[in-house]
Amino acid sequence: MSKTAFIYPGQGAQKAGMGADFYERSETARAIFDQAGEKLGLDMKALCFEENEKLDLTEYTQAALVTTCLAMTRVAKERGLKPDITAGLSLGEYSAIAAAGGMDDLDAVRLVRKRGILMQNTVPAGExxxxxxxxxxxxxxxxxxxxxxxxxxxxxxxxxxxxxxxxxxxxxxxxxxxxxxxxxxxxxxxxxxxxxSGPFHSPLLVPAGEELAKELETVTLHPLDIPYVTNVTAEKVEDIGVTRELLTKQVSSPVRWMQSMEAMIREGVDIFVEIGPGKTLAGFMKKISRDVKVYNIAVWEDVEKVAQELQ
Structure with a gap:
């Protein structure tokens, strides 16, 4: 039986204009962008939709990209697209956990805002x-x-x-x-x-993980609706109880993306839907396996195309 995964890109996929068409056409997407901006005290529309220098700064990138990916996800789900499992590359793991039901969207955005600041500031620039x-x-x-x-x-x-x-x-x-x-x-x-701007996923960022752990304690995690695959071990997570520890380690641990995708394929996943700007993960998948189908949801029109293909 066919299984579908939603997969989410990490930092580097961001680009000006991402999610603007979703904001214009969907009340659900609009609410996520507006509420995220209000929660963080940021002009999320200007950050995501307009050309600006902040979008490529880690402390802003992470919140902007997760907000965009989650807005797109909610629209895709409204259209009837449902994953059996999720995964996200580095930063994208927060979108994956929220999409799997383990975390509220706004908590995911708040966490990655803090994560971005910690990752940018833990190691002095240039070191x-x-x-x-x-x-x-x-x-x-x-x-x-x-x-x-x-x-x-x-x-x-x-x-x-x-x-x-x-x-x-x-x-x-x-x-x-x-x-x-x-x-x-x-x-x-x-x-x-x-x-x-830093040595991401290096042991040098262990102090960032320790600070992030404190922030993770302030967030309510929910039982997962579906599993997600963690970067840290490339294994399926079904118990939300291990998520705080995994996200703490993830900051300074290698991202085992290739191994994660191989594990999902072994689980029977044969359809991967990359949600977010760009096609980075689709490109990786071509080298990991040619035996699966990969779809992208990056702009509004993609939602209808993918829905028609998969339903």
Missing amino acids: GGMCAVMGMEASKIEEVLEEMDGEEAGNVTVANYNCPGQIVITGKTSAVEAAAERLKAAGAKRAMMLNV
């Missing part, structure tokens, strides 16, 4: 960085990182297992740069430093 490594197996990358010595030893780790041939490393800037050179020498096709 941490990330690098995308292309064309090398994860096991080989791990081997090269384990062989790092001197000041670089232990200061660079894997941040994201995105898909075969695309792994992201993270850590102290000097260590990441040194690792990039070693990886290229070891056969990586490319090792490209990323334009990010």
